[in-house]
Amino acid sequence: MNPMEDLLWAIFYESDAYSVTGDKVMGRQAAGNSLLKAYARSNFDKIGAYTRNDINFNDFKNVLSSFLRPDQNKEVSKIPWGSPDLSNSFGGIYYPAPDISRLANQRFFYGHHNYSIVGVTHTTASETVINSLIECYTSPLYEWDSIICTSNSVKNSINTLYEQYHNILKNRLGATKKPNFLLPVIPLGVHCDDYNFDKSETLNYRNSLGIKENDIVLLFLGRLSFHAKAHHLPMYIALEEVAKKLPSDINLHLLQTGWFPNDFIKEIYEEDSKKIAPSVNFLYLDGRIEKEKLKSYQVSDIFISLVDNFQETFGLTPLEGMASGLPVIVSDWNGYKDTVRDTIDGFRIKTTTMEPGHGYKNALRHNFNFDTYDHYIGRTSQTVSIDINEVIEKVLLLATNKDLRKSMSIEAKKRSKDFDWLKILDSYLDLKIELDKKREFSKKNKEKTFFPPINIQDQYTYFSDYSTSHITKKTIVENNKEINKININKFVEFKSINFIDDIVPPLDKIIKINDYIIDNGPCSISSIMTKLSIPEGLAYRIILWLAKYGYSKLSDNND
Numbered sequence: 001m002n003p004m005e006d007l008l009w010a011i012f013y014e015s016d017a018y019s020v021t022g023d024k025v026m027g028r029q030a031a032g033n034s035l036l037k038a039y040a041r042s043n044f045d046k047i048g049a050y051t052r053n054d055i056n057f058n059d060f061k062n063v064l065s066s067f068l069r070p071d072q073n074k075e076v077s078k079i080p081w082g083s084p085d086l087s088n089s090f091g092g093i094y095y096p097a098p099d100i101s102r103l104a105n106q107r108f109f110y111g112h113h114n115y116s117i118v119g120v121t122h123t124t125a126s127e128t129v130i131n132s133l134i135e136c137y138t139s140p141l142y143e144w145d146s147i148i149c150t151s152n153s154v155k156n157s158i159n160t161l162y163e164q165y166h167n168i169l170k171n172r173l174g175a176t177k178k179p180n181f182l183l184p185v186i187p188l189g190v191h192c193d194d195y196n197f198d199k200s201e202t203l204n205y206r207n208s209l210g211i212k213e214n215d216i217v218l219l220f221l222g223r224l225s226f227h228a229k230a231h232h233l234p235m236y237i238a239l240e241e242v243a244k245k246l247p248s249d250i251n252l253h254l255l256q257t258g259w260f261p262n263d264f265i266k267e268i269y270e271e272d273s274k275k276i277a278p279s280v281n282f283l284y285l286d287g288r289i290e291k292e293k294l295k296s297y298q299v300s301d302i303f304i305s306l307v308d309n310f311q312e313t314f315g316l317t318p319l320e321g322m323a324s325g326l327p328v329i330v331s332d333w334n335g336y337k338d339t340v341r342d343t344i345d346g347f348r349i350k351t352t353t354m355e356p357g358h359g360y361k362n363a364l365r366h367n368f369n370f371d372t373y374d375h376y377i378g379r380t381s382q383t384v385s386i387d388i389n390e391v392i393e394k395v396l397l398l399a400t401n402k403d404l405r406k407s408m409s410i411e412a413k414k415r416s417k418d419f420d421w422l423k424i425l426d427s428y429l430d431l432k433i434e435l436d437k438k439r440e441f442s443k444k445n446k447e448k449t450f451f452p453p454i455n456i457q458d459q460y461t462y463f464s465d466y467s468t469s470h471i472t473k474k475t476i477v478e479n480n481k482e483i484n485k486i487n488i489n490k491f492v493e494f495k496s497i498n499f500i501d502d503i504v505p506p507l508d509k510i511i512k513i514n515d516y517i518i519d520n521g522p523c524s525i526s527s528i529m530t531k532l533s534i535p536e537g538l539a540y541r542i543i544l545w546l547a548k549y550g551y552s553k554l555s556d557n558n559d
Contacts, residue, residue, distance in 0.1 A: 008429055009094035009118055010048025010079050010087040011039070012103075013060040017096040025259070025288055026223075028122035031188050031316060032096050033063075038189060038421035040067035040074065048090040050079040085110035091432045092116030098124070098147045099132030101139035105453035112140060112450050113443035116435040120148040124157055125311040126373055127366060133158060137165055137179055140453065144439035146182035146431065150314040151335035155183050184431055187338060188314050189421030195323035197298045205299045209283055215251040216399045219300035219326070221287055221317045224258040224269060227378030230307045230331075232269060236276040238391035243279035245396055252280050252399070257296040258287040297324035301405060302398050304329045306349065306391065307336070308384040311377045315339070322346075323416035327408035329394050331386050339419065345412040347394040350387040471540050473526035474557040477547070479518045484550035488514060491549065505542045509534060513542050517552055524557060 018032040019025075039047055047064065051057040057078050064076065079086045079093075084106060087093045092115035095103060100119040107117065119136075123129060136147065149155035162178070169175035203213075211217055218239065223229045235254075243252040254277075260266040273282045285292040297303075303321030307330070314335035318328045322339075328346035330336045342348040359380065366376035398405050417423075442448055452458070460470070484491070488511055491497065492504050504510075516528060529539045546552040 006044065007046055007048075007090045008039070008042075008044055008425065008432055009092050009116070010050050010077070010090040011036070011060070012050045012093050012095045013056055014052070015056065015059050018063060020288070024261070026122075027312075027314075027316065028096070031122065031314075034189065034191065034316070034421065035096075036063055037067040037191060038425055040064050040072070041069070041191075042422065042425055044074075046075045046077060048077045048079055048087060050081070050084060050087060050093050052081045085114050088115040090115075091436050092118060092145075095119045097122065097132075098129065098136065100141070100145070100147065101132065101135040104136075104139045104141045104145065105456055108140060108450060108453055108456075112142065112448070113144075113439055116432070116439060117141065117145045118148065118431075118435070119146070121150050121154045121158070121313055123311040123313055124154060125377055130161065133161055134165055136181070137162055138169075140450065141179060141181035142439075142442070142448070143180045143182065144435045144442065146184055146435065148428075148431075149183050149185045150188050151338050152185055153334040153337065154313045155185050158183060182431075182435070185338075186424060186427045186431065187335070187419055188316050188319075189424035190316065190319040190323050190416055190419050192323045192416055192420045194294070195297060195320060195325075195416075197294070197324070202298050205295055209253075209255075209299060210281075211253055211299060212251060214249055215253060216246070216302065217253045217255055217283075217300045218302045218304045218329075218395065219255045219257065219296055219321065220304055221257045221293065221296055221320070222305065224256060224260045225265065226268070227309075227374055227381065228261075228311060229309055230305060231381060233272060233276060234308075234386050234388050234391070235304065235306050236272060236280070238388050238395060239280050240277035241392045242395045242399060243277070245392075246399060250399070253283055254280050255283040255285065255296055255300060257285040257293060297321060297326065300324075300326055302327055302329060302395070303346070304395070305336070306331045306386050307333050308351065308386055309377055309381045310384075319416055319419050322412035325409045325413045327398055327405055327412055329391065329398070333384075339415075341411075341415060344408070345415050346398075346408055347390075349390050349394065352385045352387075354383050469556060471525065471544060471554065473524065473529070473536070475525050475543075476522050476555045476557050477517055477525060477528070477543050477552050478522040478555075479514075480547075480550055480553045488551070497549075505538065505545055509538065510542050510545065513539070514546055514551055517546070522555075 016029070018029060018036055020029055020033045049057055049060045051060060061076050064074065068074065084093060084103065093103060095117065098119045098121050100117050103117045107115070124133070147158070149158065166175065166178055220235070226232050239252060239254055246252060256269075260269070273280070285296050287293050287296070297320065303318060303326040305315065305318055305328070307315060312334055315330075318330050318336060319339055321328050322345055328340055330340050330346065330348055331351050332348040333351050336348060340346055340348055362376060362380050365371045365379070366373065371379060398408070464470070489507070492507060498504050512532060513528060513534070516532060517523065525539060525543060528534065528543070529536060543552065543554070547554050
């Protein structure tokens with residue numbers, strides 16, 4: 001087997017994309033952190049990290065080490081910033097977002113055939129992400145590159161965007177070709193072993209929360225944000241009706257494990273719970289604390305997530321619930337359609353929204369900055385309806401039918417194994433091998449013509465009309481006697497000269513060329529390059545530096 005086939009892409013690491021500490025943990029960060037754990041627990045002996053500096057690299061190693069089992073040892077390879085081509089031994093770079101066009105543009109200077117670039121979707125609702133996806137469409141991404149879509153719904157939305165953009169380019173510019181980078185659907189994963197609980201602890205945990213043996217606990221786990229995740233009121237309304245219909249010896253609890261964006265929203269939830277669902281007992285745990293999160297899954301009977309927001313793209317928590325052996329009740333929404341099998345692992349509740357064509361008003365409000373992104377997704381979520389009657393029916397069915405809960409629990413736990421991170425990494429590895437083959441085939445057949453990226457401009461081409469003349473090998477250079485009398489060794493120490501790293505050419509080469517000019521009188525740059533074995537670019541740079549500060553003067557050779 002090719003040794004490269006035993007390695008997975010090097011990870012582009014910045015802590016913001018992988019950290020689950022702090023007050024504002026997002027789904028993309030939870031997913032990134034979970035991926036690092038998967039890398040750590042995998043069979044890959046060597047893991048690559050592409051980082052901006054040593055601080056980020058050391059942070060990467062520390063996070064990775066925290067996930068290693070006692071018997072594990074991983075070789076971690078640092079890919080220096082500015083040398084992305086060194087990722088070729090790993091097959092390329094994995095970037096934790098879909099905006100990979102910048103990496104693609106940079107790759108021109110290292111050889112497009114040398115490595116692949118792989119991104120992944122999270123939310124695709126923001127204007128920033130939409131713009132980045134549009135930029136990818138015309139960027140130098142090829143069939144050996146990909147943006148992993150975490151759900152079929154996300155892939156469909158990206159294809160809708162790209163079809164619209166193609167029609168614009170076709171109409172405006174006569175474009176006929178489409179990009180051929182891949183959009184594979186590979187879901188996020190779950191660490192199933194983390195959700196195998198000691199049942200002897202369950203009763204104690206339930207007792208500590210005031211939950212009786214016969215009581216039913218529904219769990220919502222995630223950000224507690226009605227404008228950005230899932231509006232709580234449809235769930236509260238439904239559960240109040242369920243609580244009224246349950247036998248008198250069964251209490252209904254809603255455990256909300258997560259975190260509030262701020263105290264204002266926390267107060268709204270608490271007030272609404274009293275007004276809307278007084279018959280339901282509300283419990284809260286902090287979802288940012290791993291122990292509290294696992295405890296929540298362990299004490300619950302049913303997992304519920306009625307997501308109604310367009311910013312949602314996959315939804316990891318139902319899978320965690322299924323891995324915990326909980327039947328799930330979820331909205332029939334986006335990624336949930338791919339993970340939860342209706343009537344087998346639980347129930348998917350019907351959702352309804354507007355017909356295509358009715359959303360430009362909301363989008364325009366956001367584009368004009370009348371609405372922030374939070375207000376935009378909050379406003380659009382108001383046009384998503386979840387069938388409350390169906391929620392009532394399905395919750396009541398599960399709450400009163402222990403055998404159904406048990407059978408769905410078994411199926412849910414079985415189903416979750418299809419999404420175990422080790423299986424997902426196998427899918428990643430299959431994709432990586434496919435991209436490697438495509439890249440090698442194209443390289444061998446030399447079937448591509450590559451152009452420099454349009455937004456990384458050679459200043460001397462872009463601004464070619466600015467100067468009077470251009471330096472060439474024929475340019476004549478001579479010593480500018482008595483103009484700048486300061487010793488070059490002292491002159492380069494001026495703060496206005498040496499104000500950033502590497503702005504002054506190598507001092508030994510400056511002195512070498514200057515001495516040659518003094519000793520040989522007027523001479524062509526070509527002769528200097530030949531005699532001193534100095535490459536063209538460096539020779540030009542040094543001679544222009546000497547002329548700029550009065551040590552030499554330039555004249556055109558009109559011969």
